[in-house]
Amino acid sequence: MKHCKAPECNNEIEKGKFCSQECFQNYRKYYKPKKSLRKDVWKLMSEWVRRKDAGFNGMTRCYTCGNPVHWKEANAGHWKHGVSSASYLEEDNVRVQCVACNQHRGGKLEEYTLKLLDEIGRERMERIRKLKHQTYSKDEIREKIKYYQKKVDNLNKDIDL
Numbered sequence: 420m421k422h423c424k425a426p427e428c429n430n431e432i433e434k435g436k437f438c439s440q441e442c443f444q445n446y447r448k449y450y451k452p453k454k455s456l457r458k459d460v461w462k463l464m465s466e467w468v469r470r471k472d473a474g475f476n477g478m479t480r481c482y483t484c485g486n487p488v489h490w491k492e493a494n495a496g497h498w499k500h501g502v503s504s505a506s507y508l509e510e511d512n513v514r515v516q517c518v519a520c521n522q523h524r525g526g527k528l529e530e531y532t533l534k535l536l537d538e539i540g541r542e543r544m545e546r547i548r549k550l551k552h553q554t555y556s557k558d559e560i561r562e563k564i565k566y567y568q569k570k571v572d573n574l575n576k577d578i579d580l
């Protein structure tokens with residue numbers, strides 16, 4: 420007899436690997452690689468950062484040049500780069516940018532640095548620099564997914580009113 424491969428399930432099965440569709444989903448969630456979890460949280464976080472200050476018409480402003488841009492056409496740009504580090508998922512390190520600033524002007528780093536200094540101050544910027552040398556565990560990332568999912572859901576609720 421074979422057994423279901425899902426975590427915490429040991430049901431006997433005749434064929435296949437799982438006893439139910441639900442067990443298959445649980446298995447996929449449980450074993451999702453970190454890289455893929457990071458993609459999930461980044462998608463939510465990026466949407467939150469781009470939408471949170473947008474008006475009802477969807478318009479927001481580029482952090483580094485001040486030009487108006489629709490959140491859907493904007494980027495969420497990092498001050499300190501490093502895709503696999505904890506700083507990548509730090510909200511202090513992410514701001515709305517137009518495509519021109521983020522992709523063609525090297526992130527407008529000088530402007531970005533000066534504005535952040537005014538906005539969050541040196542201590543929080545030092546924190547971002549430290550986070551660049553840390554990584555998050557899968558569980559920490561799962562927590563962040565929940566956190567940003569809630570924030571995005573709340574934005575959607577506002578629109579439904």
Ligand SMILES: [Zn+2]
Binds near residue numbers: 423424437442
């Ligand atoms: Zn099962």
Ligand SMILES: [Zn+2]
Binds near residue numbers: 485517520
């Ligand atoms: Zn810009």
